[in-house]
Structure formats: structure tokens, C-alpha cells
Amino acid sequence: xxxxxxxxxxxxxxxxxxxxxxxxxxxxxxxxxxxxxxxxxxxxxxxxxxxxxxxxxxxxxxxxxxxxxxxxxxxxxxxxxxxxxxxxxxxxxxxxxxxxxxxxxxxxxxxxxxxxxxxxxxxxxxxxxxxxxxxxxxxxxxxxxxxxxxxxxxxxxxxxxxxxxxxxxxxxxxxxxxxxxxxxxxxxxxxxxxxxxxxxxxxxxxxxxxxxxxxxxxxxxxxxxxxxxxxxxxxxxxxxxxxxxxxxxxxxxxxxxxxxxxxxxxxxxxxxxxxxxxxxxxxxx
Numbered sequence: 001x002x003x004x005x006x007x008x009x010x011x012x013x014x015x016x017x018x019x020x021x022x023x024x025x026x027x028x029x030x031x032x033x034x035x036x037x038x039x040x041x042x043x044x045x046x047x048x049x050x051x052x053x054x055x056x057x058x059x060x061x062x063x064x065x066x067x068x069x070x071x072x073x074x075x076x077x078x079x080x081x082x083x084x085x086x087x088x089x090x091x092x093x094x095x096x097x098x099x100x101x102x103x104x105x106x107x108x109x110x111x112x113x114x115x116x117x118x119x120x121x122x123x124x125x126x127x128x129x130x131x132x133x134x135x136x137x138x139x140x141x142x143x144x145x146x147x148x149x150x151x152x153x154x155x156x157x158x159x160x161x162x163x164x165x166x167x168x169x170x171x172x173x174x175x176x177x178x179x180x181x182x183x184x185x186x187x188x189x190x191x192x193x194x195x196x197x198x199x200x201x202x203x204x205x206x207x208x209x210x211x212x213x214x215x216x217x218x219x220x221x222x223x224x225x226x227x228x229x230x231x232x233x234x235x236x237x238x239x240x241x242x243x244x245x246x247x248x249x250x251x252x253x254x255x256x257x258x259x260x261x262x263x264x265x266x267x268x269x270x271x272x273x274x275x276x277x278x279x280x281x282x283x284x285x
Contacts, residue, residue: 089125212246
């Protein structure tokens with residue numbers, strides 16, 4: 001069967017993970033306040049110039065800085081500290097995320113954490129731990145007390161732009177909506193199933209179909225309609241629960257979903273495909 005020839009790709013590379021790696025590398029640089037030299041982002045890293053400058057320019061503690069899929073926390077202890085970490089309410093405060101440390105020009109330590117966030121999340125509630133002592137972040141932009149009177153810090157995440165909306169989306173009625181866009185902010189090039197790169201500007205009057213295990217790999221069963229007011233093409237169709245594999249057929253070219261970083265591989269042909277897991281529907285009583 002087709003599914004038996006497909007395995008998961010070993011790596012799942014998310015934009016947030018790439019930003020996290022970049023942020024950690026940047027903040028580890030021995031940058032002094034007022035330095036004249038400007039660092040350049042590594043080749044191939046998808047990060048805007050503004051984001052690069054903001055992250056690399058952190059030289060003093062302050063409120064958490066929110067980027068598209070990354071929140072950078074900073075903390076400077078009033079006295080010497082060996083360990084700083086953050087714990088988040090949506091993780092039940094069970095996991096500690098350790099801060100890294102950089103030496104500032106004045107010889108003091110600045111602790112920082114670059115934390116990736118899901119683009120659908122609207123806020124982060126958190127506490128920090130300094131050398132084993134739990135406390136509210138003194139730099140938290142908002143604070144409140146929970147039912148036990150414990151102080152909690154809160155970061156409100158700004159609304160994500162439309163082009164950051166997740167796709168595909170599994171709907172409550174058992175259907176799944178697949179979306180596609182030629183927005184350059186999503187990707188300047190499209191990757192084909194055989195790892196070639198095609199400029200999005202090369203497609204004129206596009207015809208787009210979604211082809212996958214859910215429609216028997218029929219190349220003309222499900223055509224995306226659009227574009228809508230935000231430039232998206234979309235199609236909604238029934239997809240049963242479970243794992244499915246697919247690609248988009250764009251003017252005859254088989255391309256991976258630029259909005260979905262999950263991938264699988266056809267072991268017989270070696271080609272890549274996009275991957276989605278549709279959750280089982282909850283029975284309503």
C-alpha cells in the first residue's frame with residue numbers, strides 16, 4: 001500500500017526552532033552597548049532585519065520581547081546567580097526552561113531565554129526560578145495572583161498576521177481545510193517533492209489541486225478555489241482520522257505545503273510529501 005511506503009521524516013524543522021537557534025547564537029555574542037559593528041545573519045536563516053537587530057541588540061533586562069513565533073525573556077539578578085529558568089502555566093509549571101547567560105560590557109551577567117510559541121497562543125503565563133527560588137518575573141508586563149495567591153507573570157502575544165494562520169486545519173465536522181498562498185512572506189520559493197526550488201513568481205493563472213492518501217492520489221479530485229481577500233486558495237473536504245500524506249499540484253508541478261513543516265518520504269521513489277494527522281472526532285452527547 002502507498003502508506004506503507006511512506007515514513008516520517010526524521011527532522012521536523014519549524015520556523016520557531018530556526019529562530020530559537022538564531023536567537024541563542026546572537027545573544028551569546030560578546031556585544032557591547034554602543035558597539036559600532038553590526039552583526040549579519042547567517043546565510044539561509046529566515047529572519048527579518050528588524051528581528052535580527054532587536055534580538056542581537058538585547059544588552060539589558062526588560063519586558064519579554066515578542067516576535068512572530070518567539071518570545072525572548074531576560075533577567076539580571078541583583079546579586080550573583082548561577083541558575084535561572086522559566087516555567088509556564090500551559091505546561092503545568094512542570095518543565096523548567098533554563099536561561100543562557102551572556103557577559104555584558106560592564107562585567108555583569110544577563111540571563112536570557114528564547115522561547116518558541118505556537119502561533120495560535122494568545123498569552124503566556126509564567127514564573128521564573130532563580131537558584132531554586134520561585135518568583136514572579138520582575139520584568140513581567142502583567143501580573144496576577146492565582147487561586148492560591150501565587151503571583152504569576154503574563155505576556156500578551158500580539159495578534160498573528162493572516163499569513164501565519166496554521167494549515168491544514170481539521171474542522172469539527174470531520175472535514176479538513178487545505179490552504180495555499182503565493183505570499184512571499186510565507187516562502188519566496190516552493191519546494192517540489194524531488195527537492196527542487198521554484199520561484200513563486202513563475203506561476204501565472206495557477207490551478208492548484210491537493211493530492212493525497214485521502215483522495216486516492218487523484219490529481220484532479222480536489223481543486224483549491226481563490227484567491228480570497230487575503231490571497232489564499234482553499235478547499236475543504238472530508239478526511240478520516242489518522243495520518244495522511246499529500247502534496248499540492250500547482251500548474252502540473254508537485255510541491256510541498258509551504259504552510260506545513262511536517263513531512264514524510266516515499267521510500268520507493270525517495271520523494272518528499274507533506275504530512276497531517278487528523279484527530280479522532282469527539283462524540284457529542
